[in-house]
Amino acid sequence: MAYKGLQSFIRKLETSGELKIIEAPVSPELEITEITDRVSKANGPALLFREVNGSRYPVLMNAMGSYKRMSMALGAEKLDDIADDIQKYLDIADNLSVLGLLRSVPRLLRLLSVFPRKSLLRGECQQVVEKFVDLSSLPVLKCWPQDAGPFITLPLVFTRDRKTKRQNCGMYRLQVLDSTTTAMHWHKHKDGSEIYRGYAEQNLKMPVSVALGCDPAVTYAATAPLPKMLDEMMLAGWLRKSGVKMVKCVTNNIYVPADAEFVLEGYVDPTEEPVLEGPFGDHTGYYSLADYYPKFHVTCITHKREAVYPATVVGKPPMEDCYMAKATERIFLPLLRMQIPELVDLNLPLEGVFHNCAIVSIKNKYPGCARKVMNAIWGMGQMMYTKLIVTVDESVDVQDLAAVRDAVLKNVNGTQSLLFSEGPLDALDHSSNRPLFGCRLGIDAASLTRGFNEEVTNTFKILRIRKDRAWKGRELVENYLWNHPDKFVIVVDEEVDSRDLSTVMWKVFNNIDAKRDIAVIDFKIGVDATKKWKQEGLTREWPDDIVMTGAMKRQVDKRWNEYGID
Incomplete structure (x- = not known):
């Protein structure tokens, strides 16, 4: 099943009883995290925060935070159904007979859906083109007390190889440094970092576009451990049973999903000194230590007219x-x-x-x-x-x-x-x-x-x-x-x-x-x-466990009935 973007998935969650809408005003600094962490560890629903202090955009949390919702996100009854489909493609010997080939026709036709579809028109993600870049207009979360600042936690980072022109999509957190820049947290072994080195060899600015809030199959595909030669959008297309519609960005030649809620367009300049990024409360349940990473300059923000900001919080499992x-x-x-x-x-x-x-x-x-x-x-x-x-x-x-x-x-x-x-x-x-x-x-x-x-x-x-x-x-x-x-x-x-x-x-x-x-x-x-x-024998600092402040825990305790969460 292909969702027509993130908001289509949100409607599906709501009609399935898997979404809780919170109308009470909340802060993106620690409060949303504490609420979401409690709900996540109680196997609770997805959360849509309608009123977030300092921003006009709602925030979606915990959307894929259960086996059921993860399966729904990928259009399956259960995750093993997807594995079974893949296994049928791999059972080549069973398809060599005439009957086997006939049975394979639906699966072979499905392969046609893997290829992204490039559109010459503008997408929904470009309904609004911001004249002035101001990242503070987004409800970016500061998740944990020792975090160095607010972090964009569900970014789909699109880059383009300088030589092959092949696009890559990965999920690398972004620490917001000021109204127009973030740190770009790609590790040495990540594809984005390797593509970056190709630009650095020639001292060339590297175009980068970041999509926020897509069909959940597209978001998942950005996290998948695919070989470098495979486009993550092809996996997303296969999961959706429909090719991902892509549109060209306004200020660079990168293509992004047309149904994204937001797109941040810009560049990374390898000639600039890297910036200190972190610490950050990470998915290990510990803070990852501060280190130096490239700076991402945001030169253009586009978005839907009524956009929803997607985020996740990581920490001690389960989350x-x-x-x-x-x-x-x-x-x-x-x-x-x-x-x-x-x-x-x-x-x-x-x-x-x-x-x-x-x-x-x-x-x-x-x-x-x-x-x-x-x-x-x-x-x-x-x-x-x-x-x-x-x-x-x-x-x-x-x-x-x-x-x-x-x-x-x-x-x-x-x-x-x-x-x-x-x-x-x-x-x-x-x-x-x-x-x-x-x-x-x-x-x-x-x-x-x-x-x-x-x-x-x-x-x-x-x-x-x-x-x-x-x-x-x-x-x-x-x-x-x-x-x-x-x-x-x-x-x-x-x-x-x-x-x-x-x-x-x-x-x-x-x-x-x-x-x-x-x-x-x-x-x-x-x-x-x-x-x-x-x-x-350690040659580096041992990080702290991630723990919420006592003051925020008490505040959420006091306000719990206001949130309307069972």
Whole structure:
């Protein structure tokens, strides 16, 4: 199903009972975040804030923040339906017979819809062309207390390769610096950054256009881990079953979705000094630290007459971005299976925040199969950043975390079941001793390993510690393993509720470098998931957890009935 833009999706959410409209005036500084965070973690609806202080535009939040709404956004009953469709395209052998070819006709015709449709006319996104650029007119959110300022959090950043003229679309946050400029947060490994380097080599200004608020399939496509040669708008067209209508920007040669709510047109000048961007409360649940990035100059703003500003807030899971990650998990699983035939199913748990954990079930056909699969995953695109891979047998449902836990407790046997792999890490990982590189861990729980110590019990223990000196967490791990029979022990900081397994696992996925923080003694495994100190080898600052101010929490408590949220 193709929505006729974001507002068409909003109407669908409303008629489906998936949208709450809030008429009470709210502030874009912290207040919208606190409201949305509570609703998101309670599995609540999408939110449309009609009255936002300082701006005439409504703000849409949490639009894709559930499995149901994420599926609705992509025009499916459930996300696995999309994966099933992709699998049918990949089953080439089934299509070689005459009957198979006839059955394939509808799917082949659908491929015609993938190509974007360029229009010579202006789009709805260009109904209004602002004479003067003023980013302060937009209700850009300051999400968390330590954020360096307001950030545009759902931007579709369109760039054009200088040599090939091929367009790329990625989602890179934008910190608003003043009324006409933002920082452009593209990491070194992102396509936008690579295209930028092509302009920098020739000291040429790089045209950039940013679309805000499109058909949700278009927004999702901007986040998808596609190979560089594939246009994200082609994926969006396939998901929508209708090509994305694109229009040429007013001031540059970049094409953007015609139905966007807003378009920011401008440029990045590689000859300028980069600007300090951040900190920012990020999807890991921690603040990403300040760093230097290029400056984006906005020279023109166009928008619909009655535009809606889309935003998202990220932080400790679960939040809206987690469901976008689950869409990627299901949609790209058939492609992973094609390249890794032993792979059966995949789960990227919400606590793993995209890149920190993958649980996979495999057809365990031969010795070393699990290790082969792990190494294959680490060799595939953005999967190389996966810090922890757990493999289980195909009989285990990877979506059932209790079943995965039981397989790990039963089958894992000290170092025989562990694979340590040093390599690249995501730019947002804060646990390794140095940026962008560290030790990843594979756990083979796919089959029973021989040689167990009979005194070891298939149990795990979570310990809390007040860490007042370096290496205290590691010392407690080792002492516990020497003196207790539990197969696993995890040590966390004292403020972590050890009864909250979701938070404990979030800390494990975020806070460990396997080479430094895993101890194995007599078939037993210990994990130091505490905050690390400089004396423990770190060469950079450890970021703070994202926590809302007490004053804002109290304000939202006081006003809760005004918002009208059940």
